[in-house]
Amino acid sequence: MGWEEFLWHVEKRLGLYVGRPRYERAFSMLTGFDLGRGQGELAAFQQWMSARHHGSSLAFWSLVLSETFGDGSNEDGLVSDDDHKRAISNLCRLLREFLGQQVSIADQR
Template structure:
């Protein structure tokens, strides 16, 4: 399974695997998949997200929340199932955008 298929499952079927879809569960799934692949895509995604936020030292999962809900958004403020779904979808969308930008580089390896 590649990232595209994995992200689709996280975005559309996370609840089937882990109960209620929660942002921290989606984040954990991405970390686990990245570790299993052993290619370090999330480390590169961190750099990409930081560059898009003026070199912020915040973790990418925090930057995704800021892009979804505004500056100062933290996971504890996700109050509803819809908040979590928005955050999960945005995480998947942003990581998908990153992968598309990296595709020419990945094809060279």
């Protein structure tokens, strides 16, 4: 399974795998998938997210929340199912954007 198919499952069927769909469960699942692949894409995603946020040292999952809900946002602010769904959707969108840029860079080589 590749990233695109995996992200589809995270975004559309997370509850099937982890129970109640929650943002922290989504990024934990992403981390497990990345570790299982052994290619380190999330380490590069962390660097990419950090660069988008002027060299921030925050973890990518925290930076995604900032992009979704505004600076200073954290998991405590996710109070509704819709908040979690919005955060998960944006996490998947940003990861797709990152992976798409990586493919474009590789194609140019």
